Amino acid sequence: MTCAVVCDVVWSSIDGTVIKEPSQLKTGEYYVAAGKQAFKAVPYKLPAGHARPGAKATPTKSRTKGVSAGSKVILVARNGESHAPTRVPIPQRGRPSIDDVVELVNQRLVLPSGKRVSKLYTAEGKPVSSPSQLEDQCLYVACGVREKFTPLSYDLWKSVSGHKAGVSPVKPVKTKGVGKITTSKFNQLETHFKNLVKDKRQMDSLWRALDFNNNGIVSLAEIDKLVVERYPLLDHKPALMRAYKQTTLKDGDGDAWVERREFPALIRNIFYFNKLFHVFDVIDRDDDRRVDLGEFLKSAEHLGLSLSRQQLEQEFALMDKNGGGLVLFDEMCSWVARNSCPVDGEVVTSATSASKTMETHASSSSSKQPKKLDRKADIDTREFDALEAEMKALMADPQQLKAAWRSCDYNGNGICSLAEIDKWVVEQYPLLNSKPALMRAYKQTTLKDGDGDAWVERREFPALIRNIFYFNKLFHVFEDIDRDDDRRLDFDEFKRGLGEIGLSIPTSEARAEFDLMDMNDGGIVLFDEFCAYVARKAIPVDGEVLTEYTRASKNVGTSSGTSAGRKDEKMQKQINTDAMLAKFDAVEERFKKLLSTPAAVKKVWRRIDYNGNGIVSLAEIDKWAVENYPVLNHKPAMMRAYKHTTLKDGDGDAWVEPGEFPALLRNLLYFVKTFTVFTAIDQGQDRRIDVREFAQGQKALGMHLSPDEVKREFAAIDTNGGGQVLFDEFCQWVATKSLPIDKSLATFTQ
Known part of the structure; x- marks a missing residue:
């Protein structure tokens, strides 16, 4: 039975016969709901394709997929967000009111606060008071009850996605020219x-x-x-x-x-x-x-x-x-x-050269004035002064320090991992968000200032804060000296940057200092070696002197060389794949449980695809992982998982669709585990493995190779012959081996 009006007083059939008993109702028939007033014999409108008893049904026109005949589709964005909007079909039959339209929007869109949509605006900020103001395929902004419209270019999503909401992206057409760069993405x-x-x-x-x-x-x-x-x-x-x-x-x-x-x-x-x-x-x-x-x-x-x-x-x-x-x-x-090459018509002829070998035609060499010799190194920074004063005040107040610890230890288990510390810094103190500095601070706190385990406890928290500032200052100086931003210092960069560490010495002395810093004689200095050099030389950093330093590589010494070396050897022997990957067990169990329940998968998908356009980008996946599973927050691994899902397990486009979501979860786990093993072998923490690191870390991979076999295997991994293995090459090699990373997931890289 279908009713056109809600009422519970009198029932009449479409020809006016009063219905007194439920037994008089027939399946498939239509009835009119009335109040106490008399039945009105008017030509009641029936659904398309249906007719009154005795009349022939009028065939309906074919409909477009997902949209009723006579409907129009509006695009709705959340207030204050320029992400891809949600498509909302608006049926024309029944003449829906603006409240009906808002209800349809609520069925497809949820505001970030969890509140319901109560009003619509045009993209220019004009309130929509009637459905007649809505135009097909036009953009509107959804607001909550007490929300004010936020002025924004709501059609920026076209720049980001390059396609209409809900429609598969079209690959950009390649442009050709001579010495000319043309883009349209921005x-x-x-x-x-x-x-x-x-x-x-x-x-x-x-x-x-x-x-x-x-x-x-x-x-x-x-x-x-x-x-x-x-x-x-x-x-x-x-x-x-x-x-x-x-x-x-x-x-x-x-x-x-x-x-x-x-x-x-x-x-x-x-x-x-x-x-x-x-x-x-x-x-x-x-x-x-x-x-x-x-x-x-x-x-x-x-x-x-x-x-x-x-x-x-x-x-x-x-x-x-x-x-x-x-x-x-x-x-x-x-x-x-x-080459004065135009970029979308703009020509820049003077580029900031990040190294001596990258001068431009417009570069001018200023005459250098002779400087007074200064052989006493001293590092001064000012970038962190204001924040450091704030943190010192925080550490002096037990209540504030306790609140900061609770914020860092958000799961309340009394210990903080590197991932939790990273999340806390990113969200609360973005000025300190330099990964190499955080890694050094974490190791210094746990292995030198703490009890030697892999976690920061509550009593070690003040030391962690001090170390975060100390190593951020060092990395700030290191980054200023590193002009080509490859996280390595060559001698020319070091010579040019002597002033950053308070030195003014002749070239011969600079060469001797560089060689002292370059402990493995590789011709380049990593951040880890730089930190060890500062510790060995007892160089003050804003007045603070650190003479003991936790080394990340056997080749980097400190003033406490012998004992530190024994500690590193002990750590090297303790590299254990099972122990490293155990921290992912809980997440893996949650994923397996999730994948066994379609309704749960659908719920999580809606959370990731928060704009409801049916596809998710790498940025959306990254946001979801950071907020819900910080232990998976490793960008290189996430990039590999995303590409493997879209290009190998999916349909080859640049988006993850609902059908590809289970594969994405499996790939995330696999590549994060692979990256964890990769970083354990990469003792220099430069995201590259050299042959010595590979030789030392082979046991972590369940391998026992002779020196010659190590060289041959390393050459097989190093496909471009650069003498270093990147994470991408490591992944390709792991896919061809039966290695103890995770046998249950290894097939997903084939």
């Missing part, structure tokens, strides 16, 4: 910013959001925080670093800060270098942030080069200024500047 967002720069009020508002501590200057960490939170499309660290250096050293006054007057230049540079990095990333097919000749030849058209192979090889040699056979992002930026 057009919509760039237009938004061009309009914003003209509006002083909006610029002031954005600057206040950027300079959140209101000290009139912003650091790279503050810029990174704003970009991550508001403009994830621009969140590429190498591009942000280049934009930051270009703004401060070329467009600004040469200091290490961006001031308010330099803000417009910063915005322009962020877009410029993001465009360059987008092209670089397309050319870099194996995602190792280096372009070899083969990759360059295959993708030269992205740089607008239509040249013969011989000419392309010559151009690659010009780009590869240090002759290393690989082109870094910095070298490509310098090449673009030297």
